Amino acid sequence: MPNDAMEVKTICQDAENSQFTVTINDEDNTPLPVANQLPRIKILGTGGTIASKGGSSSATAGYHVDLTIQDMLDSIPDISTICQLEYEQLCNVDSKDINETQLMEIYHGVASSLQKFDGIVITHGTDTLSETAFFIESTIDSGDVPIVFVGSMRPSTSVSADGPMNLYQAICIASNSKSRGRGVLVSLNDQISAGYYITKTNANSLDSFNVRQGYLGNFVNNEIHYYYPPVKPQGIHKFKLNLTNLPPVCILYGHQNLDPKIIDLVKDHYDGVVIATMGAGSLPDDVNDKCISLPDLPIVYSKRSMDGMIPRANLPVNKGNIIASGYLNPEKSRILLQLCLLSNYSMEEIKNVFNGVYGG
Numbered sequence: 001m002p003n004d005a006m007e008v009k010t011i012c013q014d015a016e017n018s019q020f021t022v023t024i025n026d027e028d029n030t031p032l033p034v035a036n037q038l039p040r041i042k043i044l045g046t047g048g049t050i051a052s053k054g055g056s057s058s059a060t061a062g063y064h065v066d067l068t069i070q071d072m073l074d075s076i077p078d079i080s081t082i083c084q085l086e087y088e089q090l091c092n093v094d095s096k097d098i099n100e101t102q103l104m105e106i107y108h109g110v111a112s113s114l115q116k117f118d119g120i121v122i123t124h125g126t127d128t129l130s131e132t133a134f135f136i137e138s139t140i141d142s143g144d145v146p147i148v149f150v151g152s153m154r155p156s157t158s159v160s161a162d163g164p165m166n167l168y169q170a171i172c173i174a175s176n177s178k179s180r181g182r183g184v185l186v187s188l189n190d191q192i193s194a195g196y197y198i199t200k201t202n203a204n205s206l207d208s209f210n211v212r213q214g215y216l217g218n219f220v221n222n223e224i225h226y227y228y229p230p231v232k233p234q235g236i237h238k239f240k241l242n243l244t245n246l247p248p249v250c251i252l253y254g255h256q257n258l259d260p261k262i263i264d265l266v267k268d269h270y271d272g273v274v275i276a277t278m279g280a281g282s283l284p285d286d287v288n289d290k291c292i293s294l295p296d297l298p299i300v301y302s303k304r305s306m307d308g309m310i311p312r313a314n315l316p317v318n319k320g321n322i323i324a325s326g327y328l329n330p331e332k333s334r335i336l337l338q339l340c341l342l343s344n345y346s347m348e349e350i351k352n353v354f355n356g357v358y359g360g
């Protein structure tokens with residue numbers, strides 16, 4: 001739903017390095033906190049295991065989303081000396097059910113909070129948290145305001161549930177001045193990471209997220225330790241959302257004996273395709289030939305391997321519709337391609353965008 005009160009100001013039109021700010025022309029001119037007040041933090045609730053209840057205290061699977069933000073806040077230490085808190089329940093779902101509608105709600109929730117709060121916390125299921133974090137980092141220039149995603153791996157009813165501590169840490173991180181200027185962050189299992197790079201690598205463990213580009217910091221006994229001064233990931237391309245539907249892009253998974261007919265099955269139903277290739281861009285010759293034969297369909301070669309990247313030299317052709325994902329995994333490549341298509345970028349402009357993460 002377009003928000004007429006929202007103004008998007010473009011700083012740089014260059015497709016290679018587009019920058020803009022989102023501001024809300026709100027009737028409510030609530031003054032920003034003065035220096036001696038506690039930071040104002042907004043929590044946006046979306047659901048996930050952190051908001052879930054299981055059947056018994058030993059159950060860590062088969063749970064259901066049931067808790068509101070207020071329920072979750074009741075289980076953490078007093079934060080009234082750390083920040084002034086407001087919250088909003090955007091939705092309450094398992095993150096497998098986060099779709100375009102919820103993604104837009106989260107976008108609006110963040111965009112409309114930026115001008116009034118010093119930090120934003122988003123509770124989210126861990127399964128697709130990295131996709132939402134990547135989407136928000138790619139569509140909102142938050143300036144100095146930290147946007148901290150948080151989830152948990154155990155339901156709230158479990159022995160040693162990790163949700164309360166993760167949420168407490170996320171609120172502390174969002175409130176801390178050292179978190180400013182770092183963009184979208186993820187707080188889980190005592191680690192602070194860049195939302196742009198994080199990947200869920202373990203389906204069960206508390207140490208579920210991995211980030212080969214390195215953790216940004218650590219949370220121990222109420223202390224936040226950042227390893228580096230504020231920095232944002234290299235190559236982020238900021239898109240202006242014009243709030244229409246995201247163009248459909250599908251992901252195909254490479255394997256031995258991959259049949260080129262799979263490309264024919266999807267080509268008329270999607271505006272773009274991402275392939276999780278084997279190795280660093282490897283696909284059977286007949287699949288490559290099929291992809292090249294569809295010059296109007298952008299096809300991003302990403303990878304099954306969690307780490308590494310797709311060198312452009314491994315693409316079957318160095319022109320046309322085949323694009324290297326660089327360091328981006330298939331699900332992030334999908335979002336980036338959707339945003340490029342939404343912006344009506346040409347094939348060359350899409351390549352420029354992916355070039356930012358060493359693809360293109």
Ligand SMILES: NC(=O)C[C@H](N)C(=O)O
Nearest residue numbers: 048049094095125126127
């Ligand atoms: N740990 C979790 O949050 C997993 C859950 N299925 C979700 O993504 O909502």
